[in-house]
Amino acid sequence: MSGAPRRPEASAASRDPYGVGLRRPLLAPAIALVGLAVAAVLTFGLFTGHIPLVGGSRGGGAGGGGGTVARPPGATPQPNVVVTNKGVEFPGTLVYVKDGNIWVQHGTDTAAITKTGADSSPAWSADGAWIYYVTHVQQRGLFENAGRPAYYMLDYPVVMRIKPDGTGAQKILSGLISYGGGRQWQAFILDPVPAPDGNTLALVSDLPDPSKSDVVLQTYDLTTKKLTPVPVPENAPLGHQDPAWSPDGKTLLYVLNARDGSRGAPSIWRWLAAKARFGAVTGPGYADPAWSPDGRYIAATLTDSSGTNVVILDAKTGTEITRVTSDDHSWAATWSPRGDQLVYMHIEGLAVDLRIVSLSGAGATLKAGDNQPVTDFAGLDGASRATWYVPPSELPVPAGSAPAAPSGSGPAAQPAASPSASTP
Secondary structure (H helix, E strand, O other): OOOOOOOOOOHHHOOOOOOOOOOOOOOOHHHHHHHHHHHHHHHHHHHHOOOOOOOOOOOOOOOOOOOOOOOOOOOOOOOOOOOEOOOOOOOOEEEEEEOOEEEEEEOOEEEEOOOOOOEEEEEEOOOOOOEEEEEEEEEEEEEEEOOEEEEEEEEEEEEEEEOOOOOOOEEEEEOEEEEEOOEEEEOOEEEEEEOOOOOEEEEEEOOOOOOOOOOEEEEEEOOOOOEEEOOOOOOOOOOEEEEEEOOOOOEEEEEEOOEEOOEEOOEEEEEEOOOOEEEEOOOOOEEEEEEOOOOOEEEEEEEOOOOEEEEEEEOOOOOEEEEOOOOOEEEEEEEOOOOOEEEEEEEEOOEEEEEEEEEEOOHHHOEEEEEEEOEOOOOOOOOOOOEEEOOHHHOOOOOOOOOOOOOOOOOOOOOOOOOOOOOO
């Protein structure tokens, strides 16, 4: 990529690095409840090559189960409320996004821990002390248009982290760029995920200079504050997305974006840093990789001519082991840290909700059971994957190991359900 930084002819599109749709759109409040759900799904479809149907469901997925409640035409989710399914049980704490705010759910209790309306992409740190996410800040900025100085409304990303009770928000990395002479511009920062050792973030960005880079896979050292591009190939200018660390932190999965004519053709690749090697895990049609806690499997989104579904792949070969859903309306799965459940995004009508499914067996016999809704007609932001933390005291004890000490009141303790702080 070369030339001057991208011009903000449409500042509202500043979160769309590939020119195909909004990752987390700014919509008028009057249409936000329906619009966010629709835009999230359209975005996902444009990135991956297929837009899920938004009519009535054809079943909850593998094994069926977990039906939805019929609602009158034109019904919209409640603002500032996440209704949960009282019949579902899961360990630990889930985090997801609704109306541009970060929400935590422990059991059936929910609370918003940010209030900006501009947040996305939450990810737990491995120790449960922090939730990383991206917020957006708007400010007037001076740049140029056709060689003349001009003012624009910039909308730049900032990587943040916040404690799970909603306190202690910290700024980590800004996408606001200064070019000298009072000129400012904005970069893209998407999908920040902390490494298991807590020292590094993987993300995709065109920092430090959008005029010289596409939105590609990079790492950010939290101590040295240094960004380092990962030396993997790209299909310029489409770049990468969806980084995911292996449980041991030695392998980084990512999505290599591509197109087949007018259709998206993403594929999952891996980067082994110690060996400086990269290679394809899947062929075209797969995105949203998520490691199982034992590193044996990868949950992913498969897109085909019918829609999007959640599948489980063998982590070594990329072979599909089992299809978790068959409803064509599901994507972006997240593993339970216990390894026996998945949650994923699902759209019904115009509402995006989180669903959960239990797993049994192993290897070729790994199977998904009936799924159930975690949230009920919540209208979640479908472009942001949920993230899940379970404290050590609730994890299975490996054979021959002593039981984990109770989490107590330290960083890994369960967050309170009534936080009051918000981010800047």
